Amino acid sequence: MQVQAFDIGQTQAQIFGAQSKAATDKLNALANNVPANEKQLRKTAEDFEAVFLGQMLKPMFETIESDGFFSGGHAEEVYRGMMVEEVGKSISKAGGVGIAESVYQELLKLQQV
Template sequence: MIEALTTRPAVDPAHARMRKQAEELEGVFLNTLVKEMFAGLDTEGAFGGGFAEDTWRGIQTEQIANAMAQAGGIGLADQIMSSLLQTQEHGQQSRPNPIGAYPR
């Protein structure tokens, strides 16, 4: 009985791979978002600007984006997973064709 409580259900490798890719895509999006937030800041402030500050700023934005993703992000990975799973369940045939597209 205790074994039943401690064993975890097997995770489908394809599902785990999709989840990882969805999380990576969310990380890329968050990194881009944070970079754009910092783009409006003056770089000639306390650090004097230049190459070193650009390098530091890139590292900082990456770390902020990673921290956001580890804290659950903004839910983009969950939405991507939901959409991918729904598409798999219904198959490609049930999706309407875009305007002007011909059925295969």
């Protein structure tokens, strides 16, 4: 029985070389696919607007005194944070204030460069 010897380092280099070539080929294919998935760009723009609106609404909700059912505390702070986030998402889904459309157009322009 004869065992064939091979260089492990050379084999690893060939494997990693093939993987990096495949990754480069994927990046080139993505770059040539302009514009990319427009639906995903639209969702990204709407998500950005939702986060922006949440950040803008946050100071307004911080001025509301806590009394009644929740009576303040850490749990109410967490709840308010989540509520503000959801209000921002709701406003964005309902048409927002126009930020999403501007961001969407800029994302399209960036992909065409």
